[in-house]
Amino acid sequence: MLEVKGLSAAYGQHPALNKASVRVGKGEIVVILGANGAGKSTLLKAISGICEGKVTGSVRMNGHELVGMKPDRIVEEGIALVPEGRGIFGDLTVEENLTLGAYSERAKDAERTNLDRVYALFPKLLERRRQVARTMSGGEQQMVAIGRAMMSNPAILTLDEPSLGLSPLLSKELFQSLRAVRDTGIGILLVEQNAKASLAIADRGYLLENTEIIHEDAAASLAKDPAVQKAYLGGAAAKGGAGKAKPQANAMPAPSAPRPAKGPSPSDIAAQAMSGLAPARPAKPAPAPEPAPRPAPPPAPPVARPAPRPAPAATPTATGIDTASIVAKAASQSSRKGGAPALPPRPAPMPEPPKPARASQPTRPMPDLGHHSDRLREVLTEIETAAQRARDRSRTRTRGKP
Ligand SMILES: Nc1ncnc2c1ncn2[C@@H]1O[C@H](COP(=O)(O)OP(=O)(O)OP(=O)(O)O)[C@@H](O)[C@H]1O
Incomplete structure (x- = not known):
């Protein structure tokens, strides 16, 4: 072979x-x-x-x-x-x-x-x-x-x-x-x-x-x-x-x-x-000797899932994983750390489709996360929800005052 x-x-x-x-x-x-x-x-x-x-x-x-x-x-x-x-x-x-x-x-x-x-x-x-x-x-x-x-x-x-x-x-x-x-x-x-x-x-x-x-x-x-x-x-x-x-x-x-x-x-x-991508790493270090196996970190608290956002045309995969997002994330990890080799020629991820008009916008529109991960979206939704709750509470308190 x-x-x-x-x-x-x-x-x-x-x-x-x-x-x-x-x-x-x-x-x-x-x-x-x-x-x-x-x-x-x-x-x-x-x-x-x-x-x-x-x-x-x-x-x-x-x-x-x-x-x-x-x-x-x-x-x-x-x-x-x-x-x-x-x-x-x-x-x-x-x-x-x-x-x-x-x-x-x-x-x-x-x-x-x-x-x-x-x-x-x-x-x-x-x-x-x-x-x-x-x-x-x-x-x-x-x-x-x-x-x-x-x-x-x-x-x-x-x-x-x-x-x-x-x-x-x-x-x-x-x-x-x-x-x-x-x-x-x-x-x-x-x-x-x-x-x-x-x-x-x-x-x-x-x-x-x-x-x-x-x-x-x-x-x-x-x-x-x-x-x-x-x-x-x-x-x-x-x-x-x-x-x-x-x-x-x-x-x-x-x-x-x-x-x-x-x-x-x-x-x-x-x-x-x-x-097709590589993370930035210091030149050829020997990996550190193995410590005792680590327990898995505690599971993240459940978060409210936002309504699914329309996926870009090229991203759906058999696993349901948004490959284009992961690639973008990996690329940003590489560039953040610097020194990563340039990406070889690859089929470019499909551009983001035009954003659909939102029927009823929340007080502040969700930022366009484009190529970021679902997780990031979830965190931002959580923040939005918490902020909204805080605003509602404060309004209720204000109304209750003489
Ligand atoms: N990029 C490079 N530029 C110049 N010389 C290099 C480069 N890469 C390897 N060499 C040299 O080529 C020879 C063979 O290196 P190579 O890394 O293939 O050896 P190796 O058998 O894998 O060694 P090790 O087990 O230490 O990794 C060495 O003398 C090394 O210094």
């Missing part, structure tokens, strides 16, 4: 990947093991069309050449990336984050089915679907990131160090979830530092050292390979590399070219490629 052949990438004069060849079949988990700086993230970024460097070679998905294609076209071809650092929108709810993943043409019609599939795989996300993502635990946020990628209806899911920063318990849950994703028929290309856990769930693996794939084998064989054990599985202090092709290769990364000080982090760009 996914066939990478002789793929190379260089950042200026600095080679980061050298003629890598990798394949991933349907329903297969393939792991890439390698030391820091070996070129693992570069490989995933080059596959997704978001490598900042110069990429040569071939990446074929079901026979279609992807090198040179725009990232959003690559998503349409069925490849979704879960970037290092997750790249989810902290200010949006779980469900809003998930819905953003369904923005591609490929996924639009199957949004409800995909959402159900994600909730079936991650029941916790269903429980917490109205929770703001930044209040979720690290493990839950990682599930949101994977769920969002799955909303693009991918045939291949690529993940960059998904267990980074998670406690052993949450990592275990995560790897079990990946197995469940694989069992749905999705092929998984996984970059991981946690060699033991990833080899335990993988079908095959590759060793990437100093920009080159030096060995490929069944995961079970790799797990038993003394050189792999020494280098990646906590064997005796391993200065040397692993694998049969170049057992003497040094596992230390090649000296790196300086990364650009400004601009979006690779994870941001990856998030952009996946969903």
Whole structure:
């Protein structure tokens, strides 16, 4: 299904990947093991069309050449990336984050089915679907990131160090979830530092050292390979590399070219490629170690729902979620924080239809919330109602006075 052949990438004069060849079949988990700086993230970024460097070679998905294609076209071809650092929108709810993943043409019609599939795989996300993502635990946020990628209806899911920063318990849950994703028929290309856990769930693996794939084998064989054990599985202090092709290769990364000080982090760009939008994040921080799971915040008090406002023509979706609103909200979150990458060309949300004339206006007309969320409307309605009640009370008091 996914066939990478002789793929190379260089950042200026600095080679980061050298003629890598990798394949991933349907329903297969393939792991890439390698030391820091070996070129693992570069490989995933080059596959997704978001490598900042110069990429040569071939990446074929079901026979279609992807090198040179725009990232959003690559998503349409069925490849979704879960970037290092997750790249989810902290200010949006779980469900809003998930819905953003369904923005591609490929996924639009199957949004409800995909959402159900994600909730079936991650029941916790269903429980917490109205929770703001930044209040979720690290493990839950990682599930949101994977769920969002799955909303693009991918045939291949690529993940960059998904267990980074998670406690052993949450990592275990995560790897079990990946197995469940694989069992749905999705092929998984996984970059991981946690060699033991990833080899335990993988079908095959590759060793990437100093920009080159030096060995490929069944995961079970790799797990038993003394050189792999020494280098990646906590064997005796391993200065040397692993694998049969170049057992003497040094596992230390090649000296790196300086990364650009400004601009979006690779994870941001990856998030952009996946969903068409990306939140602003500081450059490549390791997520904080996982604290104990947090209880769900208390449910919000019930609010009086305002009469439904006519929805803009393009917004209704299978889930009933106003995607255009969520996109606008996510974009405003990105721009508020600054530094987010520009949005890639996407079908623009339909313009707001002309506002219908209101039959009887309240004392003060409701402001036009246009692209804002339903929740905001609810809060404003509440405020309006409270203000009206206060005015009525004060009028009653005034009338009662002699
Ligand atoms: N945007 C960039 N500009 C310049 N050099 C880069 C850039 N991104 C990566 N590199 C360099 O390319 C090499 C490979 O980096 P890459 O991030 O692919 O490694 P990695 O194997 O994923 O490492 P890690 O496990 O630490 O994330 C490194 O030497 C790195 O410094």
